[in-house]
Amino acid sequence: MKQITVLSGKGGVGKSSIAASLGVVLSKEKKIVCADCDVDASNLALVFGINEKDYKKWEPISTNEKAVFDLDKCISCGKCAQTCYFNAISFNSDKKPELKKFGCEGCGVCELICPVNAISLKKVNNAKIGYGISKYGFPVVSGQLNIGASGSGKVVFQVRELAKKVAEDSEIIINDAAAGIGCPVIASVVGSDFVIAVTEPTPSGFSDLKRALFMVNHFNIRHGIIINKFDLNNEFSKKIEDFARKNNIDVLSKIPYDKAFLKALVKMVPVVSYEQKFEEIFKEIAEKIVRNF
Ligand code: SF4
Numbered sequence: 001m002k003q004i005t006v007l008s009g010k011g012g013v014g015k016s017s018i019a020a021s022l023g024v025v026l027s028k029e030k031k032i033v034c035a036d037c038d039v040d041a042s043n044l045a046l047v048f049g050i051n052e053k054d055y056k057k058w059e060p061i062s063t064n065e066k067a068v069f070d071l072d073k074c075i076s077c078g079k080c081a082q083t084c085y086f087n088a089i090s091f092n093s094d095k096k097p098e099l100k101k102f103g104c105e106g107c108g109v110c111e112l113i114c115p116v117n118a119i120s121l122k123k124v125n126n127a128k129i130g131y132g133i134s135k136y137g138f139p140v141v142s143g144q145l146n147i148g149a150s151g152s153g154k155v156v157f158q159v160r161e162l163a164k165k166v167a168e169d170s171e172i173i174i175n176d177a178a179a180g181i182g183c184p185v186i187a188s189v190v191g192s193d194f195v196i197a198v199t200e201p202t203p204s205g206f207s208d209l210k211r212a213l214f215m216v217n218h219f220n221i222r223h224g225i226i227i228n229k230f231d232l233n234n235e236f237s238k239k240i241e242d243f244a245r246k247n248n249i250d251v252l253s254k255i256p257y258d259k260a261f262l263k264a265l266v267k268m269v270p271v272v273s274y275e276q277k278f279e280e281i282f283k284e285i286a287e288k289i290v291r292n293f
C-alpha cells in the first residue's frame, strides 16, 4: 500500500479540491482510500458530497489528557498555577485550584510539582473519527478535533490508522493534510511515499511552499509541486518553476485559474467530476506520481 500526502504551506490554494480529484481519477485504476488529515477543519468528505449523517460510524477517541485535582488532598500552595506554562489553572473562592476552560494541554508539569500528590492526569475524549463511502465507491476517513481540544497530531495518526483498517486491500491512501507546517501536517507526512505540495503564484504561497518543502526534505520523502491558478501571476509562477528546477523538483502540473473549482465546491463534487476538461490534467498528475512509486 502506497501513501500520497497532499499538503500546502498556505491555506486556500485548492489542496482539498486537488486531493479529491486525484482520488477520483486514481480510483478508476486502483483501489484507494482518502483520509482527511485536517482534523481542525475537516471538510474533504464535503468535497465528495458525503454529509456527516452519511457516516458509517463516528467513534469518540482520546489522544490527550487533562489535569484532575483531588481537592481533599490540596493544601492550596499555589505551585501548580505558578508552574503551568499555559496559565490553565485558577483558584476559586475556597482557594482551591480549577482548570480554565480550554486551557489545559495535558503536559503533566503540575502533577510533578504538586507537593501532596493532589493532581493526576486523566484521559479525555478530544476527538472523533469515522468514515463514509463516496459515490465513487471508495471510503473517505475523517477525524474531527473537539472545539478547543488539543492533540491534533495524535488524532491525525488515528485517522491514518483507521484508513488502513477500513480498506486493508487498498493500493493507495491519499492523505489530505492541513495547511501549514505544524504538528498535524508532520503527522500526515511521516511515512508517506510521495508528497504533493500545492501552491499558488503569490509571495505568501511561494514562501510557505519553501517552508513546507524544507519539512518534507527533512523526512526525505519524494515530492512534486502543483502550481494552482498559475496564470493569475505568470511572473511569480516562473519564479516557482525556477526554484523547482534549481532544486530538482518535478512540477507535476500548472493548473489555470478556473471558477469551476468554486462551483464544484458549491455542488459538493470534486472539480474533475464537475468539468470533463480536468480529467486529462488529473490523469497526467496521477500517472507521474504512480511512475514515481
Ligand atoms: S497538565 Fe500542564 S497544561 Fe494542564 S494544568 Fe497541568 S501544567 Fe497546566
Ligand code: SF4
Residues within 6 Å of the ligand: 069, 073, 074, 075, 076, 077, 078, 079, 080, 081, 097, 113, 114, 115, 116, 117, 118, 119
Ligand atoms: S500544587 Fe497541589 S497542593 Fe498546591 S495548589 Fe496545586 S493542587 Fe493544591
